[in-house]
Amino acid sequence: MSSPLENARIGIVGATGAVGTLTLRLLSERGFKNVRAFASSRSAGKELPFGDGKLVVEEATPEALRAGDLDLCLFSVGTSRSEELVPHASAGGAICIDKSSAYRLVDGYPLVVPEVNGARALEALERDRIIANPNCCAIPLTTTLKPLHDAAGLKSVHVATYQSVSGAGAKRMEALRAESPAEHNLIMDWTWEGEDSDEESKLRQETQKILELPELPVAPTCVRVPVLVGHSEAIWIELEDDLSPEQAADVLRGAPSVRVLDLPEFPTPKDAAGGNEVLVGRIRCDPTVARGLSLYLSCDNLRKGAALNALQIAELVLAAEPAASRSR
């Protein structure tokens, strides 16, 4: 017997990309049965594996998304495409979970990491039903920082990222596979916004919004590394109150979606890849401030950093909204 949640009518827009493909796999694993795949006209008609069967890709047109026969839509497309299509799905009555940066920093749209601010997702149900999924570095960072903030109050954050190429899309993964080791480099393949990259601006502003600490000073440096899957972050935080590394580790051991590693174990992208947790380790005192900690994390940027987080939001809002109210 399937639950109402499993029967929810789900649309995946951008189903053929790296995150879209993984979203389909996660939906199947989690028992969703009523799923449709949408993509550009170029991919329409293609078949995608889904569970034991297949889905035929439909063209993602405003009309199709507006038709009113979807309970929830997950968008894994670029920002301009999201801006174009999300309003139609929303007008058609679907709850929209958008993984682009189109709505993330717009006032009134919740930006949600379920473990951190899940309740904000439900507020969208009273409005135009659009929820934004955060940046792939902001998700593991806030998942880790929220319990520490609740325990001792965050005053500031320094973060250096080590971001895998899958965050830049499937084509960049192919390019890395074709590269010789002598060609491997560390780059900053983002757009410059003043002195920051747009990735650094996102990481700062999204962290402030998700944690609801709009004045929190966040100093990020974002770097792309020649790793296929898994983002890592070296983090230093200053705290209001005393919190020893041991106490911080205990707090994080009790936190959802976090796995604490003790030396000689430490987080690596390889260990994080394919898993659903944020691996956190190297929890030490930061000697530069009176009350500070140093941490290091790794997380699968396609799963918790993208597809899985969006799906967790979907399950949260679908569970909160009675199936009856969806069958309008």
Place this chain on the structure above:
Amino acid sequence: MSSPLENARIGIVGATGAVGTLTLRLLSERGFKNVRAFASSRSAGKELPFGDGKLVVEEATPEALRAGDLDLCLFSVGTSRSEELVPHASAGGAICIDKSSAYRLVDGYPLVVPEVNGARALEALERDRIIANPNCCAIPLTTTLKPLHDAAGLKSVHVATYQSVSGAGAKRMEALRAESPAEHNLIMDWTWEGEDSDEESKLRQETQKILELPELPVAPTCVRVPVLVGHSEAIWIELEDDLSPEQAADVLRGAPSVRVLDLPEFPTPKDAAGGNEVLVGRIRCDPTVARGLSLYLSCDNLRKGAALNALQIAELVLAAEPAASRSR
């Protein structure tokens, strides 16, 4: 006509390794003519290219190094081998420049980056003539921080490293070349000393010693990345006095061995590799403190991070010591 410096009798101990091989190349490029190569018994008798000719590798025995026919010895061997051999070369009258960590943190032995504390190298000439060459991350870090400290006073340092595999030796470079991209990982391949890796302890303590700021709080996180050559560092510093990013860039433009990059240019290991400068860019305000800066650097860890720095020390002390006094 060759200068007395070029006629100095130089010995390279560990001549067959990655740094030793590069040292031979740099010595030849810089006009040194009187060079001998030493290595373990396994490599003795091998021929190594040197300029237009060849050097026959001699076994690095205590007796050979003690014979008194070398003006200066460069050691590119492991710490225990340095501890064993350096005293013999020193007793034989050679100035010893040791790239291992055997002498780096021992009181009374200068730890030298010529641009930062070159004068300290000369003090060794009055003693047992042993000079330590710093860790490959401490060299570019202090080269960059010294002029900023002189301008505005350093209060604290956060640093996340992105270290290439050549820092771990030629075998690890071969291993990376044999790896598929799916195997690439970020690791911490050092020994744990309490909560820090020994690499992090070295970076902290050597930075304090070179800058002669024994109480400077330094918070390092060291990470090995799948890049062949070139170390990078994301750095945040707190300062005593006001120093804008523009002023800091001007200070660094006037600093020796530093090249400042302005956006859209930024330092990369690939651009640093094969060059002799520390590339510094991404100079921004650090929003977490009243007077703080964020920077990012890349440096060839085999050149300025090792062989070149040692050779600069060699040239400094050879120039300071009249050739006559060497011909004892």
